[in-house]
Amino acid sequence: MNRKSLLEMSGKEARSFFLKGKSYCSIDIPEYFSFSDVLAKANQEIGQKQNTSDFYNKNKLKKCERVNHMLFANKDGKLSWRPLQIIHPILYVLLVRDITEENNWIKIQDRFSLFQRNNKIKCFSIPVEAESKQSDKAEQILQWWENIEQESIVLSLEYKYSYDTDIADCYGSIYTHSIAWAIETIEKAKEDRSKDLLGNRIDEYISNLQYGQTNGIPQGSVLMDFIAEIVLGYIDDLLSSKIEEKNIQDYKIHRYRDDYKIFVNTPNDGEMILRILSELITLFGLKLNSFKTKENKNIISSSVKPDKLHWFQLDSDIALQKRFLLLHQHSLIYPNSGSVVRGLSELNKKIPDEEDSIQIISIVADIMLHNPKAIPVCCSIISKVLKNTKENRRPISDKIHQRLMGTSKSEYAQIWLQRMLKDRIKEIDFSESLCKLVKEESGVELWNSSWLSNKKLKAIIDPVRIFNKKLFLEMDEVIRDNEVNIFTHSL
DSSP: OOEEEGGGSOHHHHHHHHTSHHHHOOSOOOTTBOOHHHHHHHHHHHTTOSOGGGTBOHHHHHTOSOOSEEEEEESSSSSOEEEEEEOOHHHHHHHHHHHHSHHHHHHHHHHHHHHTOOTTEEEOOSOEEESSSSOHHHHHHHHIIIIIIHHHHHHTTTOSEEEEEEBTTHHHHOBTHHHHHHHHOHHHHHHOOSTTSHHHHHHHHHHHTTTTOOBOOOOSSHHHHHHHHHHHHHHHHHHHHHHHHTTOOSEEEEEETTEEEEEESSHHHHHHHHHHHHHHHGGGTOOBOGGGOEEESOHHHHHSOHHHHHHHHSOSSSOHHHHHHHHHHHHHHSTTOHHHHHHHHHHHTTOOTTOOOHHHHHHHHHHHHHOGGGHHHHHHHHHHHHTTOGGGHHHHHHHHHHHHHTSSSOHHHHHHHHHHTGGGTTTOOOOSHHHHHHTTOTTOOSSOOTTBOOHHHHHHTOGGGGBOHHHHHHOOSSOOHHHHOSOSSOO
16 A cells, blocks of 8 residues: 555644645645745644644634635536635644544544444545555545445446446535534534534634635645535535434445445345435535536446546557647537546647647647646646747747636646746736745735734735745746656556
8 A cells, every 4th residue: 555544643643734735725836835834834823822822813803804715727618617726834734733633533533433333335535645655645536446446346246337426516515514414413513512622623714714704625735625625525424324213234335525326236225325424414504416427337437537537548558749730629528527637648748849830839838728637647748838939939939928818717737837848937918826835026915914923923914925936937938747746657
């Protein structure tokens, strides 16, 4: 095994894991942005205080907007956007410290032991730490391949039918009070709303950093992935009890975050489990995605995602431009899919040093605009080709910039476009605050810290600290493979 589950860690180990820069911000951004030093110093300073009142006023915090830094990324290549958040470092560290205090951490581990007691319902999305050359994120994704897709194929020997479903807008819909339900049980949490209960404190932290909102949790950190797992794990346990009440015995359920695969031998059992799940999650402010709920009469054919199967069929021996055209067509059929990113990553490695095709730039730029997951690798490809265009380089980069800035909510894309156009850093303006840090503009704010009274902490989280100017200057205009590749090997 090349990974260690978060639930196998001690409280101290879990704290170190959550305080890693890549855990704090799991959004793919250029390497010259680093949060590790800010988190370490904030944790050190907070650890010397006895009470949170030593550095901020909770009532003032509740009234503050834009506490976190928000990035929008297009979700489906159309008119749906996913809000990604870089949580205020001080609130993040406070929450991590509370959760990973040894007794609290043991309590959470005990709850997961309860959630996972039914071996017919298995979760494969608990955060992991890599014990190999892979990144934590790569090892996390590999769990889908190994335990969802591959294991589904094996289960075809045992079951005749499978049902796929997921929760619509899961992170944006989670009722924050349900976090306390999951940790304390519904009955106890509703009876006791005091801050003596860990679940209530987590609920308060999350609502406070969202202007008092109780619907939704921020997306963009491993910590919030884990908190979502607490709620979803509790749902797993309740689901197990409800299925038992209906005397359904011949089934298995595999869950990866909010994606479910249900294996049964009769359609009646499958439909009943879907109905139970649908009714159960409404209590938590959640609902199933009707567009992604389907019955599979052949488990083998449904085990691997259709976009991945389609990509497997594409001819790899044709000319490079034609391969990009095929991938472009593939991205229209399966927008923002993992296979689009994988396909681009494979083609990125095959680009000759002398490649100067403006057509490839145009194709990849269009893919980038409609497939936000692929933005980093698209920028890498364009940067490799752009360096050889010589006379046309400036007008081409201007056209890419203009087209991007003409789209709404392009904050995430701007970050990578700036990396791609590094050699024109002084000429090109971007509205995203992280981009302004790179240009060393004065007065840049990522987080609203008006509620924070401690001057030392305010100095520690100065946004200037997260930009590594030395590393940025050392980079050339070409985005290298190792800057954008998730995996050290191909799946």
